[in-house]
Amino acid sequence: MTVNMRGKIYYRTAEVCSMAGISRSTLFRWLRKGILEDVSLRDRRGWRLFTDRDIGRITDESNKVK
Numbered sequence: 476m477t478v479n480m481r482g483k484i485y486y487r488t489a490e491v492c493s494m495a496g497i498s499r500s501t502l503f504r505w506l507r508k509g510i511l512e513d514v515s516l517r518d519r520r521g522w523r524l525f526t527d528r529d530i531g532r533i534t535d536e537s538n539k540v541k
Contacts, residue, residue, distance in 0.1 A: 478524055485516065485524035495533045502533065511536060 478485040492499050505511045511533060516524045525533075 478518065480524075483526070485526060486530065488523055488525070491525045491530055491533060494530055495537045497533070497537050501537075505533075505536065 476487065477490065478487070486494070488499060488502065492502055495502075502511075506513050514523050514525055514529055516526075518524055
């Protein structure tokens with residue numbers, strides 16, 4: 476489910492993983508290893524919120540994997 480804050484659309488982890496075609500564990504591993512820069516925005520529960528730009532970076536990284 477997308478989140479609309481201040482007129483901008485943000486996506487949660489499960490949506491981003493589905494769009495990029497990767498698993499949650501892969502995304503978290505890339506964040507932990509520094510392959511991807513972690514997002515700065517989180518909701519009140521501490522869950523990451525991703526922008527379209529973030530999704531583009533994650534998708535680009537997933538396309539590098541063979």
